[in-house]
Amino acid sequence: MSVTTPVEKLGSAGLKTTGFIGAIGLLLRDVAALSPRMVTATRGRRLAWDNLWFQMYRVGVRSIGVVGLVTFCIGAILALQIGPILEDYGAAAQLPTIIGIAMFRELGPLIGAIVLTGFAGASIAAELGTMAVAEELKALRSHAISPIRFLVVPRVLATTIMTVCLATFSDAMGVVGGAFTSNLALGITPTQYLRQTFEAVGHFDLLTGLFKAGVFGAIIGALPCYLGMNVRGGASGVGAATTKTVVYSIVALVCVDLLFTFVFYMLEL
Amino acid sequence: MPDPTDNIIECDDVTVRFGEQTVLDRLTLNVRRGERLVILGGSGAGKSTLLNLLAAETRATSGQVRIDGQDICGMSETQLDDYRKSIGVLFQSGALFQSMTIGDNVALPLREHTDLDEETIQIIIKMKLELVGLREHAHKLPSQISGGMKKRAGLARALALDPKIIFYDEPSAGLDPVSVTEVDQLMIGLNETLGVTTVVITHEMVSAFRVAHRLVLMDQGQFVADGPPDEMKNSSDPLVYQFVNGLAEGPLADRRDRDAYTADLLGAY
Numbered sequence: 085m086s087v088t089t090p091v092e093k094l095g096s097a098g099l100k101t102t103g104f105i106g107a108i109g110l111l112l113r114d115v116a117a118l119s120p121r122m123v124t125a126t127r128g129r130r131l132a133w134d135n136l137w138f139q140m141y142r143v144g145v146r147s148i149g150v151v152g153l154v155t156f157c158i159g160a161i162l163a164l165q166i167g168p169i170l171e172d173y174g175a176a177a178q179l180p181t182i183i184g185i186a187m188f189r190e191l192g193p194l195i196g197a198i199v200l201t202g203f204a205g206a207s208i209a210a211e212l213g214t215m216a217v218a219e220e221l222k223a224l225r226s227h228a229i230s231p232i233r234f235l236v237v238p239r240v241l242a243t244t245i246m247t248v249c250l251a252t253f254s255d256a257m258g259v260v261g262g263a264f265t266s267n268l269a270l271g272i273t274p275t276q277y278l279r280q281t282f283e284a285v286g287h288f289d290l291l292t293g294l295f296k297a298g299v300f301g302a303i304i305g306a307l308p309c310y311l312g313m314n315v316r317g318g319a320s321g322v323g324a325a326t327t328k329t330v331v332y333s334i335v336a337l338v339c340v341d342l343l344f345t346f347v348f349y350m351l352e353l
Numbered sequence: 354m355p356d357p358t359d360n361i362i363e364c365d366d367v368t369v370r371f372g373e374q375t376v377l378d379r380l381t382l383n384v385r386r387g388e389r390l391v392i393l394g395g396s397g398a399g400k401s402t403l404l405n406l407l408a409a410e411t412r413a414t415s416g417q418v419r420i421d422g423q424d425i426c427g428m429s430e431t432q433l434d435d436y437r438k439s440i441g442v443l444f445q446s447g448a449l450f451q452s453m454t455i456g457d458n459v460a461l462p463l464r465e466h467t468d469l470d471e472e473t474i475q476i477i478i479k480m481k482l483e484l485v486g487l488r489e490h491a492h493k494l495p496s497q498i499s500g501g502m503k504k505r506a507g508l509a510r511a512l513a514l515d516p517k518i519i520f521y522d523e524p525s526a527g528l529d530p531v532s533v534t535e536v537d538q539l540m541i542g543l544n545e546t547l548g549v550t551t552v553v554i555t556h557e558m559v560s561a562f563r564v565a566h567r568l569v570l571m572d573q574g575q576f577v578a579d580g581p582p583d584e585m586k587n588s589s590d591p592l593v594y595q596f597v598n599g600l601a602e603g604p605l606a607d608r609r610d611r612d613a614y615t616a617d618l619l620g621a622y
């Protein structure tokens with residue numbers, strides 16, 4: 085069947101998208117079902133934990149520097165952009181509040197996750213894609229080892245845990261960046277800045293942000309695993325999967341973020 | 354020689370379809386315990402599909418596949434995993450896990466599926482690698498060894514859990530003549546010393562006749578000939594004759610429909 089009219093095209097794109105979202109959902113369900121075995125399994129448990137540590141190191145530790153730099157700069161930029169406007173209204177003192185809320189609720193988790201997508205997501209997709217092409221996934225199955233348990237679970241757990249950790253870190257770096265430039269541009273001292281940030285930002289802002297980060301982490305782990313494991317057709321397939329991973333992940337992150345923000349807004353949280 | 358009444362593999366009227374395409378067409382095949390069966394056939398004949406079916410990677414569309422009297426088509430995923438542990442598969446590329454050393458590759462099934470302690474596992478690794486002549490290479494990564502060594506390492510991994518059947522998909526593809534002979538001798542040796550039933554797909558005629566107790570020729574998803582090496586070698590069946598002697602002219606070539614070509618050129622489709 086060939087797709088011809090715009091309506092049909094729209095319909096088929098819609099079907100593909102829902103199918104894709106469904107497949108990621110199913111994968112995440114499998115991960116959730118298999119994760120408890122990290123603790124309960126009698127065999128292969130050490131290997132599973134070794135795998136998890138390695139993935140956490142690979143996902144998180146290597147990206148700390150970049151995440152820190154990016155969020156520091158974003159905090160600094162926000163301060164420079166918003167500071168003068170607030171000054172016009174005589175509200176310059178509100179700057180730490182605005183940046184603090186923005187970082188903790190939105191930008192910390194989101195920017196952290198986006199950086200991780202480029203860092204870890206793309207390399208996970210390339211890695212699993214190469215394994216799919218080299219029959220390694222088939223070999224795992226032939227040894228009665230589920231690729232989802234053996235490969236996907238440690239990666240998704242690692243991205244989830246590390247996105248939460250990195251979000252905390254990027255929250256802090258954003259605040260530091262804001263403090264840095266507002267000291268230069270608006271003359272707010274760092275101590276003043278920090279005190280006000282702590283006054284303005286509540287537990288709840290931090291927790292909703294970290295909760296979102298967890299969901300983001302699961303997405304940026306599951307998406308490259310799914311795309312990587314389904315690679316067909318050699319090296320070009322692997323390349324396509326990496327590109328798709330980055331594009332789809334960023335779109336998914338922003339959409340899910342909007343969804344969360346909307347829900348929190350409606351619930352007045 | 355194997356006992357002629359003791360079948361370890363019994364396929365009854367098995368059909369495998371991918372969409373519209375019938376890849377295995379009502380096949381019936383019996384393999385005796387301890388037998389070395391070689392499957393011949395042109396590209397796309399369905400050999401790998403048959404092997405995937407026997408290795409529980411692909412499911413039959415209809416028909417029965419009994420291994421040791423048990424129908425694997427009706428098994429649950431857990432039962433299939435138990436079955437998979439009892440067989441070994443050597444993939445065309447070797448399909449070693451690139452991120453692990455040769456030793457860890459062999460150890461993986463043991464670490465995942467047995468309660469053996471690490472010391473015992475190390476001893477078993479040495480024994481399995483010695484069988485294939487790679488004991489000194491246990492610490493190397495797959496990228497550091499040659500193609501022939503990769504196949505042998507893959508074989509050592511397939512042997513890890515002492516399988517009762519080993520399936521080989523084109524074990525001699527891409528190897529030099531000396532390595533081909535080595536792999537052939539390994540297949541024969543393992544069969545004779547351990548009594549493992551051996552099913553081999555190959556395109557190498559010399560190797561096929563050297564290894565086989567029995568050969569079958571596959572074409573378009575069906576068996577067109579079946580017999581011991583000398584019978585096949587002297588067969589008057591035109592298809593067998595063409596295949597065994599690698600002739601360009603014969604029933605296999607005639608099938609490439611000339612009428613369709615003319616019609617296609619003239620735009621009749």
Ligand SMILES: Nc1ncnc2c1ncn2[C@@H]1O[C@H](COP(=O)(O)OP(=O)(O)OP(=O)(O)O)[C@@H](O)[C@H]1O
Binds near residue numbers: 371398399400402
């Ligand atoms: N998973 C699949 N989905 C769809 N079609 C498939 C699948 N696997 C195999 N086929 C088709 O089945 C046919 C037989 O493939 P198979 O790999 O069994 O051939 P083969 O005899 O092993 O060939 P070769 O000697 O080239 O390896 C091919 O036409 C192939 O396109």
Ligand SMILES: [Mg+2]
Binds near residue numbers: 400401402
């Ligand atoms: Mg094949």
